[in-house]
Amino acid sequence: MAFELPELPYAKDALEPHIDAQTMEIHHGKHHAGYTSKLNAAIEGTSLENESIEDILQNISQHSGTVRNNGGGYYNHDLFWKVMGPNGGGNPSGELADAINEAFGSFDNFKNEFSNAAATRFGSGWAWLIVGADGKLHVTSTPNQDNPLMDIAETKGTPILGLDVWEHAYYLKYQNRRPDYITAFFNVINWDEVASRYKVVK
Numbered sequence: 001m002a003f004e005l006p007e008l009p010y011a012k013d014a015l016e017p018h019i020d021a022q023t024m025e026i027h028h029g030k031h032h033a034g035y036t037s038k039l040n041a042a043i044e045g046t047s048l049e050n051e052s053i054e055d056i057l058q059n060i061s062q063h064s065g066t067v068r069n070n071g072g073g074y075y076n077h078d079l080f081w082k083v084m085g086p087n088g089g090g091n092p093s094g095e096l097a098d099a100i101n102e103a104f105g106s107f108d109n110f111k112n113e114f115s116n117a118a119a120t121r122f123g124s125g126w127a128w129l130i131v132g133a134d135g136k137l138h139v140t141s142t143p144n145q146d147n148p149l150m151d152i153a154e155t156k157g158t159p160i161l162g163l164d165v166w167e168h169a170y171y172l173k174y175q176n177r178r179p180d181y182i183t184a185f186f187n188v189i190n191w192d193e194v195a196s197r198y199k200v201v202k
């Protein structure tokens with residue numbers, strides 16, 4: 001069974017002005033589509049066709065670099081689209097807000113730590129908010145299309161928020177100004193989605 005490119009949960013221009021429509025169109029329609037089709041080509045005719053993407057990622061050390069890069073790209077972008085939205089931004093509430101305060105001291109401290117992880121990831125990669133094996137929230141980052149579900153990740157856990165800091169995610173609008181893109185991301189985070197993911201994992 002092949003993996004399918006998920007539809008964007010909103011219009012391509014819905015995140016304007018923070019993330020522009022052209023970037024969304026290319027990022028989803030070309031980049032994410034490319035990871036999906038390359039993942040499918042790499043697993044065709046193998047036992048991985050019957051596994052969930054999470055199971056594949058959790059045993060990624062046993063699979064090829066092609067599966068690692070494209071399986072990560074498939075999963076990471078699916079999460080990325082869903083944790084953003086046109087009515088995003090603001091602050092989390094409820095038990096997610098409590099967990100952020102407990103782990104980082106305050107929402108502002110979390111925001112600084114996450115932004116710093118995104119800004120200092122050298123080259124291409126992702127910044128994450130994860131639920132670790134200890135049940136607590138942590139900020140981490142990974143190179144390329146790796147993610148914290150992978151058994152090879154330095155810091156493992158279940159991601160509930162992710163930010164793509166590959167240049168393809170921001171260069172058309174922000175050029176080399178990655179920090180401006182990171183600031184803009186906080187205006188489109190769908191905290192309800194992040195909170196419901198937290199509820200499932202914790």
Ligand code: MN3
Pocket residue numbers: 027031077164166168169
């Ligand atoms: Mn990307």
